[in-house]
Amino acid sequence: MVQENEFIPYGRQVVDEDDIREVVRALRSDWLTQGPIVEEFEEAFAAFTGAEFAVALNSGTAGLALACRVAGLGRGDRVATSPITFAASANCALYVEADPVFVDVDPHTANLDPENLKEHLKNKSALRGVIPVHYGGLPCNMPEIYSISQKFGLVIIEDACHALGATYQDPKTGETIKVGSCRHSHMTVFSFHPVKHMTTGEGGMVTTNDRELYNRLQLFRSHGITRDPKLFKNQEMREKYAGQVVPGYYEMQELGFNFRLPDINCALGLSQLKKIDEFVQARRQIAQWYREELGASTSIRLPGESDASASSYHLYPVRIPFDRLGQEREKVMQKLHDRGIGTQVHYIPVHSHPYYQRIGYDSKTCPCAWDFYKECLSLPMFASLTRNQIRRVGETLVDVLGIGGDA
Numbered sequence: 048m049v050q051e052n053e054f055i056p057y058g059r060q061v062v063d064e065d066d067i068r069e070v071v072r073a074l075r076s077d078w079l080t081q082g083p084i085v086e087e088f089e090e091a092f093a094a095f096t097g098a099e100f101a102v103a104l105n106s107g108t109a110g111l112a113l114a115c116r117v118a119g120l121g122r123g124d125r126v127a128t129s130p131i132t133f134a135a136s137a138n139c140a141l142y143v144e145a146d147p148v149f150v151d152v153d154p155h156t157a158n159l160d161p162e163n164l165k166e167h168l169k170n171k172s173a174l175r176g177v178i179p180v181h182y183g184g185l186p187c188n189m190p191e192i193y194s195i196s197q198k199f200g201l202v203i204i205e206d207a208c209h210a211l212g213a214t215y216q217d218p219k220t221g222e223t224i225k226v227g228s229c230r231h232s233h234m235t236v237f238s239f240h241p242v243k244h245m246t247t248g249e250g251g252m253v254t255t256n257d258r259e260l261y262n263r264l265q266l267f268r269s270h271g272i273t274r275d276p277k278l279f280k281n282q283e284m285r286e287k288y289a290g291q292v293v294p295g296y297y298e299m300q301e302l303g304f305n306f307r308l309p310d311i312n313c314a315l316g317l318s319q320l321k322k323i324d325e326f327v328q329a330r331r332q333i334a335q336w337y338r339e340e341l342g343a344s345t346s347i348r349l350p351g352e353s354d355a356s357a358s359s360y361h362l363y364p365v366r367i368p369f370d371r372l373g374q375e376r377e378k379v380m381q382k383l384h385d386r387g388i389g390t391q392v393h394y395i396p397v398h399s400h401p402y403y404q405r406i407g408y409d410s411k412t413c414p415c416a417w418d419f420y421k422e423c424l425s426l427p428m429f430a431s432l433t434r435n436q437i438r439r440v441g442e443t444l445v446d447v448l449g450i451g452g453d454a
């Protein structure tokens with residue numbers, strides 16, 4: 048818990064005595080990894096999101112990589128994603144030798160713009176997949192992305208590493224849909240890094256409603272090995288051991304990985320998941336406090352919202368016209384840091400990183416992403432922040448920017 052006057056980081060975990068007790072219980076059990084808590088966590092997570100299946104992994108990055116792999120994306124396939132994201136959303140395509148294609152963002156929300164996706168499909172060579180990123184916790188327009196993707200047979204993998212607990216409305220029925228239910232995608236990927244809505248230390252989860260994908264996710268998570276007789280390729284063993292545990296026999300059927308999440312981490316995850324509604328509610332309350340603090344400013348633009356969706360606020364990225372105010376973002380961040388407030392930049396457009404430059408990407412594409420990047424600054428956002436701390440962040444920011452008269 049961050050005390051009122053201490054340094055306020057931009058993000059941090061909330062871990063309490065219940066969580067610690069559950070982890071200790073796992074440590075005292077017979078299983079540190081591959082035990083019963085993994086499945087318990089997966090079942091509870093699937094129930095929370097409304098998906099049929101959930102597969103726990105040791106990071107969100109592992110989840111994205113595996114989702115691409117099991118969806119059959121591979122060499123030469125083009126996979127669209129947004130440049131305003133963490134590098135992993137695009138790197139996962141490279142892992143399977145596919146090519147990320149950066150589609151420009153909606154200037155209001157910084158989410159992948161379905162209109163640009165449409166244009167891309169019209170004008171450029173074919174895509175095989177799309178990885179919409181729910182930036183900051185605000186869901187992309189999934190019904191629209193789904194409808195476009197259906198026409199072109201695209202694989203849809205939602206990068207929901209920012210969006211656990213977020214919802215959007217079905218435009219046809221008005222029904223509220225939870226991110227992770229995979230209503231408009233094949234798979235959805237989450238991260239449990241400590242700055243996220245809930246944590247397992249490191250960790251991630253992929254949800255899906257497709258049994259075949261579920262089986263493949265499980266297989267690839269653990270070396271491509273199965274011990275389940277009904278999945279054996281060896282017919283004799285399959286028939287002989289149907290429904291039983293087989294002593295001393297298993298099959299490596301694919302070139303998989305060790306992406307498993309240990310029971311110790313799943314115990315923390317299961318305990319944190321019990322509080323997820325509280326965590327998301329707290330973040331929404333903090334967003335409301337920021338609106339009260341900064342909503343009247345004519346210089347600071349608050350994060351884009353959408354009538355059709357409810358953000359779960361992994362981030363609180365405001366937009367500040369640093370150039371117009373005669374300010375440099377790095378210096379503003381340093382001054383805020385010196386006055387006890389941590390901030391971050393989410394994100395440097397992925398296609399401009401040195402690695403992407405080296406492999407031939409043109410950093411000048413996606414002008415809306417660049418406009419967004421130049422102005423964005425993520426203010427502290429985590430569930431245990433207090434009203435007074437948000438006041439301190441707001442007042443310090445206004446003071447550092449010298450825009451006291453703007454509000």
Ligand SMILES: Cc1ncc(COP(=O)(O)O)c(C=O)c1O
Binds near residue numbers: 108136180206208
């Ligand atoms: C949008 C996005 N995708 C993927 C990831 C990767 O998740 P992890 O850190 O659990 O590997 C992150 C992590 O910050 C992220 O923000």
